[in-house]
Amino acid sequence: MSNNNLIKGSLQTIILKLLEENERMYGYEITQRVKELTEGEIKITEGALYPALHKLEAEGLLSTEIQQVDNRVRKYYSLTKDGQKEVTSKMSELQGFVENLQRILTPDLKPGFNI
Amino acid sequence: MSNNNLIKGSLQTIILKLLEENERMYGYEITQRVKELTEGEIKITEGALYPALHKLEAEGLLSTEIQQVDNRVRKYYSLTKDGQKEVTSKMSELQGFVENLQRILTPDLKPGFNI
DNA sequence: AAACCATACCTCAGATTCTTATGTATGTAA
């Protein structure tokens, strides 16, 4: 991740959610997508991403498929059945956490961490 | 802390923000306040809290004042000048991060991680 | 009286997750 060490553990959720939307993605593509979506503000480092992908695969949440594209090897990741269930779980967990964070940090405004 | 390992990194911000609102607090009080504000969903463990407090003090963001209350020693923490500046910084950092998280995770709805 | 829980501080081993650096390999642009 970029400069901030905030909310460690959200990388897994990011990966799973992107794969829910995109069917299949490869590692480098994920880093670029996140950079693009956040206008360069969040940069996922390879040292964080690849171990995370490997772990999710080892847990049976992702499956892989290696493919040759322009003399380059790409390792595509997709959600397994378990992975699809886990997205929902991880997302509501994160949502709940942000909700609680907002309760602690903004005692004045009740609804929403609005932007 | 509760079940989720999401909080890493946001604990400092929580401490600083609570002290911005409350002038001075002691460790145990902070754990109770957070538990109270989140209806028991986030429990700050002592193993996380005390080292965090000591670190913030060592960085000059907090000052301490020991006080005897009912035969019990309390260590009150307050924001220093530097600490007061840091709250603003840490809060906008966290705000920005949540904003970016929302961009990644909810591509459909543009405004707000609403609750 | 003994056991237990609440208050209040603390430390430390181990786990997890990250950063930073390094390595391999191909292709393109300056």
Add this chain to the structure above:
DNA sequence: TTACATACATAAGAATCTGAGGTATGGTTT
């Protein structure tokens, strides 16, 4: 040929947590 982009990977070290343990006081339960 130097540099950058693409594409994978590992590994040392830092940072932050969990969970267990320790000390001490005082109230409540059994």
